[in-house]
Structure formats: C-alpha cells, structure tokens
Amino acid sequence: MLISEIIRKKRDKQVLSAEELSELVQSVADGRASDAQVAAFAMAAWLNGLTPDETAALTLEMRDTGDVFRWPDLPGPVVDKHSTGGVGDNVSLMLAPILAACGAYVPMISGRGLGHTGGTLDKMDAIPGYISQPDNALFDRVVRDVGCAIIGQTAALAPADKRLYAIRDVTATVESIPLITASILSKKLAAGLEGLVMDVKFGNGAFMAEFSQAQDLARSIQKVAKLAGLPCHALLTDMNEPLADAAGNAMETQNAIEFLTGARRTERLDQVVTGLCAQMLILAGVEGDQAAARARVTQVLDSGAAAEVFARMVTALGGPTDLLERSDTHLPEAPIVRDVTAQASGFVTGIQARDVGLSVVELGGGRRKASDRIDPAVGLSRLAPVGQSVSKGDVIAFVHAANDADADVAIANLRAAYVIGEEAPPERPLIRDILT
CATH class of the missing domain: 1.20.970.10 (Transferase, Pyrimidine Nucleoside Phosphorylase; Chain C)
Incomplete structure (x- = not known):
C-alpha cells in the first residue's frame, strides 16, 4: 500500500x-x-x-506503536485528566495526589510547555532530583505503591504521535481538532486509563479562544474516546486570566505545595481543582454525586492526606524527602525579584493571559521551540486577579528574573497585559459547562 x-x-x-x-x-x-x-x-x-471513526482508528493505531500499560490487578479505578493548556495551570500537581488519596490510581503522562502555555513536566523538573522520564519499571512501581506518578512521554510511548506532533508544530497544522484529539487520546490510552476528564480551556490565554471552539474540541474528544472504549467527561473552563496567581515553573510548583498543605489556596484555582477532581470521582464510581465528591476532595486536602501522597511521589521519583517542609531551600530562586505596580486606581477589568504567558517565555521560563532550554527559577507570582480593587502604586505582581534588564521588559509587558478601569467588571463563571 x-x-x-x-x-x-x-x-x-x-x-x-x-x-x-x-x-x-x-x-x-x-x-x-x-x-x-x-x-x-x-x-x-x-x-x-477526519470522521470520528477515522480519528478513533488513528488514535488506536498511534497508541499501539509503543508500550501500552495495563493495570488489571489494581484495587481502584485508573483515571487521569488532561488540560488543553493555559497560563498558571498547575492543576495536575494537586489533582493526581488528591485522587490517589481518594483511592484512585493516576498514571499521568504529561507534556512540556511550548509557546505561551506552561507544561506540567517542566514544573516537576523544577524539583531537584525528580526523575520525570523514568523507565517503565519505575513508573509502574510508583503508581502501584504511591497511587500516582507524574511523568513525561518517553520514546516508547505512542512514538508515532511524538513524530506527527513535531511535524505538525512546524507546518501550521496544529489547529486540527481530529489531530489534537488523536494526539491527546493516544497517550492517555497508552497509560491504560479507565476514565478521563478533560479540562478544555477557552479565552484569550487558551489554545481555543472561542467557547464554541472549545465545545467542538470537547465533543470530538468525548466521541472518539467513546469509540475507543474510554469513558470521558469534560469541563469547559475560562482562561481569560491566569488560573493560579503564579506563572513559571518553580513559582507554580511552590504554589501547588502551598495549595496541598493548606498554606494558601486562591479561589479560582480551588474551583477548578475541586471541580475536576469531583467529576473524576463521579466518573470512576468512587462517589455518587457532586456534593459527596466535593466533600471527599475537601477531606483529603484538609487532613493532609493529599499532601502526603505528593511528598511520597516526589521521593519515590528521586526528589528530596523534605520538599513540603523546606521547599524554599530546594526549589530554584531567581536572583532578581521586582514588584509591578498599578499605574492607575480602580479595578482590574481584564488580563491578557496569553501576554502574561509570553512574559514568562521572555524571562527564559518557556520555549519558543521545542529544543530551547528553560530557567525554572524565573516567572511571576502574586498576580492580581480580575475584579481586584487597586490604588495607583499598589503591587499587582512580582517578577522573578535572571537580571535587571529582563525584569524591566517583563514589568513593561505585564503592565500592558493588565487593564484597569473605573468600574468592577461583571463576574464570569469559571466552569462554563460540564459535558458528561
């Protein structure tokens, strides 16, 4: 042929x-x-x-070009989530240990950042010693012993997808819903999942800017997942501002540790983490309704069980044994920290999230092309959210930079990304829809 x-x-x-x-x-x-x-x-x-049947066939064939994990003997459901990417989206770092603490198993195969969006794998690589691309035996052992493992796609996992994506990235063919669907699902199916929840973003910081585009992608993934035998729910979430109040790899990892330990949890991030985890528990049959699922998530967070799972996962994959207690000594820190102040009084009425992400790239914390090396220490923290009241001169963010020149550029870019108006903006629903 x-x-x-x-x-x-x-x-x-x-x-x-x-x-x-x-x-x-x-x-x-x-x-x-x-x-x-x-x-x-x-x-x-x-x-x-491609038709749904073509996309399903493409997905399964790409899955089968490499290793496929099977977990028939695990005592709990094998589940995961996937986000279509955004700025300040560190949800995976909390979601995997939360679900594991609830009795599920999460073999999470994640990607690196490219363009303005951050990558889960880069956040984990900010942890010294952490083995983000282990061999199959170690991956299998950590999932079984701890309940979750956050790793990257290796050469042995869906290698056809890896090559196809690399070529799509340089031939202006990334924005194909069938090819996106096949790429996502081939890796998730290779992980041996029994259930998947998608976090499909829309807005100025998302890959799909329009809500209707996000709906189309979510429905495509659900339809093809069903044809491939994988139950899939989807949440459509707003990315018209950063999700966490941090952007940059060590910044977002520190933010996740604060969330898990209860030191600090911002409202927007809490909504999405809880919403995704609750939907996953319902999909997996662990809980029967939203109220019970949300209560379970709150319980494992407040008891410290989720934080303990995260700590065990980090240690099992080569990271420090005291990361939660001494994250400030383990995570890299940038030598320059500068504040960004509001240029007028009023309310934050809008944020160009994509430009915030690109500011991190300019600082050296992201990639313009896949081969770029990144600085995990640089980034942004304490980003003021949309709706916050500010006075002229108030701090709306901190820039963490390698040098003063980079910091100056980032400060200018961040001020341009923020819109401050006289009236408070109307509230927008963060989780716009749930497709089951």
Whole structure:
C-alpha cells in the first residue's frame, strides 16, 4: 500500500479505511514515511478533516506503536485528566495526589510547555532530583505503591504521535481538532486509563479562544474516546486570566505545595481543582454525586492526606524527602525579584493571559521551540486577579528574573497585559459547562 496513495485519498476528501490508517501510522513510526509525506497527510487532514471513526482508528493505531500499560490487578479505578493548556495551570500537581488519596490510581503522562502555555513536566523538573522520564519499571512501581506518578512521554510511548506532533508544530497544522484529539487520546490510552476528564480551556490565554471552539474540541474528544472504549467527561473552563496567581515553573510548583498543605489556596484555582477532581470521582464510581465528591476532595486536602501522597511521589521519583517542609531551600530562586505596580486606581477589568504567558517565555521560563532550554527559577507570582480593587502604586505582581534588564521588559509587558478601569467588571463563571 503506497503512502502517497493514502495521502492522495485524504487530499481528495475521501474517507480512509482502518487498514489504510494502520499502514500510514506504522510508516510514521518506523520511518518509512518521509517528513514531507507526514506533513502532507497532516495538511490534508487539517484541510479536509477526519470522521470520528477515522480519528478513533488513528488514535488506536498511534497508541499501539509503543508500550501500552495495563493495570488489571489494581484495587481502584485508573483515571487521569488532561488540560488543553493555559497560563498558571498547575492543576495536575494537586489533582493526581488528591485522587490517589481518594483511592484512585493516576498514571499521568504529561507534556512540556511550548509557546505561551506552561507544561506540567517542566514544573516537576523544577524539583531537584525528580526523575520525570523514568523507565517503565519505575513508573509502574510508583503508581502501584504511591497511587500516582507524574511523568513525561518517553520514546516508547505512542512514538508515532511524538513524530506527527513535531511535524505538525512546524507546518501550521496544529489547529486540527481530529489531530489534537488523536494526539491527546493516544497517550492517555497508552497509560491504560479507565476514565478521563478533560479540562478544555477557552479565552484569550487558551489554545481555543472561542467557547464554541472549545465545545467542538470537547465533543470530538468525548466521541472518539467513546469509540475507543474510554469513558470521558469534560469541563469547559475560562482562561481569560491566569488560573493560579503564579506563572513559571518553580513559582507554580511552590504554589501547588502551598495549595496541598493548606498554606494558601486562591479561589479560582480551588474551583477548578475541586471541580475536576469531583467529576473524576463521579466518573470512576468512587462517589455518587457532586456534593459527596466535593466533600471527599475537601477531606483529603484538609487532613493532609493529599499532601502526603505528593511528598511520597516526589521521593519515590528521586526528589528530596523534605520538599513540603523546606521547599524554599530546594526549589530554584531567581536572583532578581521586582514588584509591578498599578499605574492607575480602580479595578482590574481584564488580563491578557496569553501576554502574561509570553512574559514568562521572555524571562527564559518557556520555549519558543521545542529544543530551547528553560530557567525554572524565573516567572511571576502574586498576580492580581480580575475584579481586584487597586490604588495607583499598589503591587499587582512580582517578577522573578535572571537580571535587571529582563525584569524591566517583563514589568513593561505585564503592565500592558493588565487593564484597569473605573468600574468592577461583571463576574464570569469559571466552569462554563460540564459535558458528561
């Protein structure tokens, strides 16, 4: 079967068979398909789309190009969540240990940041000694012993997806709902999940700016997940401002530790963490309704059980044994810390979250391309939320930078990203919809 003929068929808006998609995916994985052919297929799929059946077949074939974990003997449900990305989105660091403390198992395979969005794996790499890409044996052992493990996609997990995504990233074909769906689900299915909850973002800091686009993506993922045998719920959440009040890898890790230990929990972050965890407990059958699920989340947080699971996971994957007690000595700190002050009195009426994320990139805490090295110490903290009342000269954020010149640029960028008006803005629902 010629790869060029498969590409021609999709170019001409025809539906590909499962056999044709199998041949295509295998050729992507083993190198028989050239980069040009992979790019041509991606563009044909971007222009002409894929049916749900095509997307499901593509997903399962990409899953099966590498290792697939199975957990038949675990005493609890195997679950996970996936976020479509945003700014200050450190939810995974709290969600995995919370669910594990509730009796679920979370083999979380996460990604790195690219562009203005942060990556869970980069946050974990801010912890000294943490092995974010362990071998399969260690991953398996930590999931079984601790209840969760947050790791990165290795070369042995869905390698066809890894190659296809890298080519999509440089050929303007990332924004394809079927290809996004297949990429997400192939990795989640390779992790051996029994249930998945999606956090699909919309707004000025999200990959999908419009709510309708986020709905389309969420429904596509749910439909294909169902065809692939994976129960999936989705929350559609607002990303018109940073989720946590921190952005940057060590900043967000510290923020997560404060959340888990109860030292400090901001309202917006608490809403999304609790909402996602509760939905996961319902999907997995651990709890029967929202009230019971939310109460369970609160219980494992307030008792310290979730924080204890996080600490055990970090230690089991090579990190320090006293991270929760001495995070200030373990997490890297930037040499320059400067405040950002409001230029007028009034209310924060809007924040360009994407520009906040790009400020972190400019500081050196993010990537312009996948091969870029990042500085985990730089970033932003104590970001004032939309709706906060401020007086001229009040501190609306802190910049953590490697040098004064970088700090000056970040301060200017952050001031430009904040809109201060005379009247308080109307409240927006943070969780706009739940699709079950």
